Amino acid sequence: MRRITLKGAELEGFPPVGPASYIKLIFPEPGQTEPVRPLPDGPRAVSMRTYTPLAVRPEALEVDVDFVLHGEGPASTWAAQASVGQVLYLMGPGPGYQPDTACTEHLLLADDSALPAVETILATLPASARARVLLEVISDAEQRPLHSAAKLEVSWLARGTNHRAAGQPLAAALRTLAPPGPDTRIYLACEAAAMRRIRQQLVDELGVSRSQIVGRGYWKLDVVNHPDHDYGDDA
Ligand SMILES: Cc1cc2nc3c(=O)[nH]c(=O)nc-3n(C[C@H](O)[C@H](O)[C@H](O)COP(=O)(O)OP(=O)(O)OC[C@H]3O[C@@H](n4cnc5c(N)ncnc54)[C@H](O)[C@@H]3O)c2cc1C
Incomplete structure (x- = not known):
């Protein structure tokens, strides 16, 4: 970056x-x-x-x-x-995502294109909140300190330069994650097809309700100028 x-x-x-x-x-x-x-x-x-x-x-x-x-x-x-x-x-x-600050549990799943978005979300969370953050980046060199009043648990996941593997490290990490409770709010922003797959995985494998998830397709493999309002509602 x-x-x-x-x-x-x-x-x-x-x-x-x-x-x-x-x-x-x-x-x-x-x-x-x-x-x-x-x-x-x-x-x-x-x-x-x-x-x-x-x-x-x-x-x-x-x-x-x-x-x-x-x-x-x-x-x-x-x-x-x-x-x-x-x-x-x-x-x-x-405007972007309005995190529910009354909610104490947050799960943020993003690739590098949405790392700045995640940082701006973390900046708004109160000290009473807890956020698990999974970030998929090209290499470990992209890791940087994240700041928030909330209690953070951060995992950096290196994808390598193969963009075709977009979303795979996030999906793999989710398989080892303790399931989010019904009050957890989830923000998921990454490659558009990966966003749809990961949302389905959250529902099928971790028992999350769709209403807990805000999904954003920030870019799409092989698509020039992917629209900025891809919420994956067609999935
Ligand atoms: C609300 C919102 C906020 C965003 N904020 C950021 C931000 O802060 N920083 C940031 O880097 N991106 C951000 N993005 C993503 C950025 O808009 C896209 O990556 C955009 O397509 C980049 O334009 P481009 O001209 O480089 O490539 P394009 O001309 O759009 O695409 C050319 C090729 O590059 C591929 N491509 C595009 N983006 C990526 C990528 N990230 N990784 C791998 N391959 C890619 C495409 O699949 C396509 O094949 C944001 C997107 C949205 C919707």
Whole structure:
């Protein structure tokens, strides 16, 4: 992953980070040095992708975004080469997941694309909460300290660079997990097909009710610009 700080006068008034909130970023098209400024009634930018504002520093007019460097794709390619002074357009933020803070038990299951989302969720949990966190990343080098007032039990699961194995480490780790109780709230965000499989696994193998799970497909294998509102409701 690579952290990029976006900075600009236009970020004045950018609200504080919300749990798993999102922004839209517009990247340059091939041959452009900077993207075309989007117009309210203009065509939708081709190279627009969805990301998580991980940290906001309003006084410095800065927003941090962590990019998974997964290979081909306008966002990943841009992030890999980004240097000071380059220009992007940012729209948003929009709301994400509202954790039930009255609930004491949380289970967060995510791959690296949703690691920033998980961090922003953890930041909202109170000291009375307990969160089990399973994070699938490419390698152990991606591990980092997670901060929360809640009591955390964190497992890092290395997938390797084979994106076709997306979700497999999460699914394997779930097989050894003590079943979540009926009051546990579960946030599950990763590759879209894996999200559907893991949700089914939670229901079939761990006796979880569907209503306890909020699922989000953050990207999809072999799909360019997977829609940002994939909740897996078709499954
Ligand atoms: C609400 C929300 C918040 C998100 N926040 C973040 C974030 O903070 N950081 C982040 O890195 N991603 C985040 N994502 C995921 C990101 O939007 C997608 O990964 C996006 O497809 C990346 O665009 P791209 O231009 O790099 O690749 P695309 O052009 O969309 O896709 C090109 C190819 O790359 C593959 N691909 C795309 N993403 C990945 C990946 N993560 N791993 C492996 N292969 C991939 C696709 O399957 C496709 O074959 C978020 C998604 C959502 C819905």
